[in-house]
Amino acid sequence: MSKSLLNELRPLFYPESVAIVGVSAMGDGAGNRFLQILKKFGYGGRIYLVHPTATEIEGLKAYPSVRDIPGRVDFVNISAPAPHVPQIIADCVAKGVPAAEIFTAGFRELSEEGRKLELEIKKIAGGNIRIVGPNCFGVYSPGGGLTLLPGANYPRESGNVGVIYQSGGWVTDFIWRADAFNMKFSQVVSYGNGIDLNEVSLLEYFAEDPNTTIVAAYLEGINDGNRFRKIVSSLRGAKPVIIWKGGLSESGKRAVNSHTGSLAGDRSVWNAFFKQTGAVQVRGFEELLDTTAIFNYLTPGNYRNLAFIGGGGGVGVAASDISEGFNFKIPQSTTEITNEVSKLIPPQGTSIKNPFDTGSPNTPAQVLERLMQIVAGWTEVDALIINRMFFYGLRELMGEHLAEEDARVAAVMRAKQRIDKPLLVVLEELAYGSDKIDMERDRRSVRNALLKAGIYVTPNVYRALRALNNYSEYWKGAGMKRKAS
C-alpha cells in the first residue's frame, strides 16, 4: 500500500484554492450552483472561476482557462460538457493542479464515444493529477471546507467515518440522515465512473487516514477485485468496512450499467468476497446507515443474549419475534432476577420476565434506572434494549408531565455510566401529522441527548437488531467470542 496517499490527496480534501470550470454567465450552470453552495458552506480558501469569454461572474473574476489563473490551484471542479473535459484536464496538468473532480456525466455509462473520452482523459492526466469522477457528486470534506451538491447545510464538524459512494443521489441522503446517529465524517467521496480514484484507492486512503476508523461504501462495480479484497482483508478487526453492493439482481445489473457503466458482478462472487474479507454486507440504504453508526456506540463483541425493557407487553412480543429472526436469544429470567424485579414494578399489566414490561412508558425514573441495573447485572445477558420507555408526545398531550420524561432520560443516561454492556434505545417516530411536528421535534431532542451520552438510538426494534446482528457477526468473524460479561 502506497504510504503517500494521505499526502497526495491532501489538495483534494483540503484545497487552499479551488477553480470552478462550468460556470455560466447567465448564472444557471452546475458550476454556479457549486459556487453558491461552496460559499454558503463557508469554504475559506481562494475561489477562481473559469469562463471562455466572461471576465466577471457573480462578483468574482473569471479567467479564460485554468492555465490563466495567476495563483496556485489545488483543486478544480469541472462541470463543462464532456467533449471539453480532455482539454480542461490538459490545462490542469499544464498548470500543475494536483486534483480535480469531473461532475459532468455522459461518458462510458452513455456511449462508446464516452468510453473513448474517458481513456483520453486518463492518458492526458498521466498520473500527474488525481481525478474524482466523472459522473459523480464529488467530495464532502468538512475539515477542508468542501461540500457536494446540495449540501450547503451539511455539518462543518469532522468525524471518524469515511464514505466511498458510487451514487451521488444516495450519498446526499446518507450525509443528511447521519444526523439521526450524530455520525460525522472524515471524508465522503461520490466517485461515479471512477476513472482514477475509485473504491480501491479511496479505501487505501481511508486505511492510512488516522481520522477514519470506520468505512462505509456503496459499490456498483469493482475495478481491481484482487487488490480491493486484499485491502479489505487487511483491515479486518481494525477498521470495519461496511459495504452495500448495488445491482446484484438481474434488473439491478442493467440499472448499474446505465448508471455508472460498471460491471455489477455475480452474487456468488460477492458472497465469497464477504466471507473471505470479513467486510460487513448490508442490503440497503438504511441498513448501511444503521450498521455504520452502531460501530461508534458499542464496544467490540459478539452479543447474542438480549434483555428487553419496554413499556408495553405487545412491544415485548414483537421484540421476541424479531429477535428469533436474527438468531438472538432472550434468556428466561432466573428466579432471582424475577424476584428482584417484582419488588420494583407492580404485577398487574406488566411482565417481570424477559422481555420486561413496566406496563407503560410513564414509568418512574428511579424504577427504570434500578431495573436497568438489575438486568445489566444478570450474567446471562449480553446487551440491553430499552424499548418504548419515552413518550415525547407528552408535551402536547399533557404538558405538566414533561419533567417526568426528562427525569427518565436522565435516569437512562445515569444507568448507562454504570452498565458495562451494550445499551440500545428504541425511540419510535410516533406522530406523522403535519400538525404534530412538535412531537417529532421533542423526539429528536430526546434522541440527541441520548446519542450525546453515547447511547445508540434507533426508531424501531427491527432496525436495532439488524444492526446489532451485523455488528456481532463482524466481531465474531474477526475472532471474538461471545463478549465476556
Place this chain on the structure above:
Amino acid sequence: MSKSLLNELRPLFYPESVAIVGVSAMGDGAGNRFLQILKKFGYGGRIYLVHPTATEIEGLKAYPSVRDIPGRVDFVNISAPAPHVPQIIADCVAKGVPAAEIFTAGFRELSEEGRKLELEIKKIAGGNIRIVGPNCFGVYSPGGGLTLLPGANYPRESGNVGVIYQSGGWVTDFIWRADAFNMKFSQVVSYGNGIDLNEVSLLEYFAEDPNTTIVAAYLEGINDGNRFRKIVSSLRGAKPVIIWKGGLSESGKRAVNSHTGSLAGDRSVWNAFFKQTGAVQVRGFEELLDTTAIFNYLTPGNYRNLAFIGGGGGVGVAASDISEGFNFKIPQSTTEITNEVSKLIPPQGTSIKNPFDTGSPNTPAQVLERLMQIVAGWTEVDALIINRMFFYGLRELMGEHLAEEDARVAAVMRAKQRIDKPLLVVLEELAYGSDKIDMERDRRSVRNALLKAGIYVTPNVYRALRALNNYSEYWKGAGMKRKAS
C-alpha cells in the same frame, strides 16, 4: 353471523352517556386521565363519575356506585382494582348498562386467581352487558366521541378502517402513525384478554358495519379458531383483513402469555389459516400500517410489472434489487418507449430505460408529467413508482426553487388523473437533525397534498414494494389475474 351486532354494540361505540369507575379524589387515578382525555377529545354526551366516598371530583358530581346514577348509562369505563371489578359489573347489569370497558390489568395474564376473577365476571355479565377487556386500552370511536389513552389529540373524523388490536401500546402508535397515509378509522378496539368481545365478535361487527371496508388486526391468540376462520374466509375479496400475528417465535409465545394470557398457537397452524382464508399476513408493525393503507389507494388487481421514474441512478439500482426480492419484474423498455423518453430527458447522467432516471429531483414539472404519461401508456407495465422526484429540502437550501417543487407536485397530481394504473410515490424522510425540522415539515406538506390527490406515498421503496406485494397477492388469492391495462 348475528345481524344484531351493529345495534348491540351501538352503546359501546356511540354512547350517549359514560360513567367512569376508577377516578381518584386526589386526581391521579387512571379514571381521572380517562376523564381528561375524554373532555379534551370533545366527547359530547353526559359524563358521570363513580367514587365510594367523594361527592364531587374535578367539578363533576360523583356517585357511590353505577346503580346510583340517576340517568341512563350507555357505557362504563372501569379502571378500579381487579378484585372490585365483579361487583362493578354486577352494578352495571343491575342498572341495565349495555357496554363496559375494563381497563384494569391483573387477570388471567397474571395468576390463577385472575383467571377465576375473569370467569366470575363472565358469569355475572351473563350476556346482559358487552365487555371490552380486561387488560386493554379500550375503544377509539371518532364518530362516537370516545378515545383511548393517550389519544386526546387523535382525529375526530371517522374513516373506513376497522382495527382489532390485542395490544394497547401498539394501537396508540397505529392511530398516530396512520396520519402518514391520511388513514381514518371507523372503530379501533384494543381488547386485551377479550373475555367477551374478542377478535371473533369484533370481526363480525366490522363485517356488518357498512362504514368499515378494511380490517386491520394485531392478534396474540384466538378464542374460537373455527368461527374466526369462517368469518375471515367469508370476507375474502369483499373486505380485506390484514393480520399481524404476534408471538410466533418461541420467546414470543412466552411474552404473549405474560401479556394477555393467550395461547399463541403454532406457526404451521397460522400458515394454514392464512392460506385457507386469504387474509393478508404481515409480520410487523410498519408492514401492518403500510399494507392496510395501500388498500385505500389502489384499484383491485395483481400488479407485477413495474416502472420506476426516479431522480438518480443509484436509486434505480436499489429499486431493481428490491423488486427482485418481492418477485416484481422491471420490464426492459421497448425501442419505442426509449425513443419517446429520449426526446424528453438529456442523455447525460440519466437513464432512458426502465428504471427511468431523470438525473435529478430538479426535473422540470412538464417533463415529469409527460414522462409519466408515456410510461403509463406502455402496456407491459402494471404500476408506476415515482422515486426521489421531490426535494422538499429546497426551501432551506435555495428558497427560490420552491415554486419548481410545487409545480412538480401539481404535475404528478395532474398526471394521476389521466393514468389508470396504480401510482406510488416514494418520499424519503431526508433530514433528521433537530435543526432541520422545517425540511420534515415541508416533506409532510408535500406528502399530504399527494395523499389528498389519492396517491399512495411511502418513505422508501422497500416499504412501497412490500405493501404492493401484499396487495397484489391478496387480489391474486381472491381470484384476480394480472390487472388488464
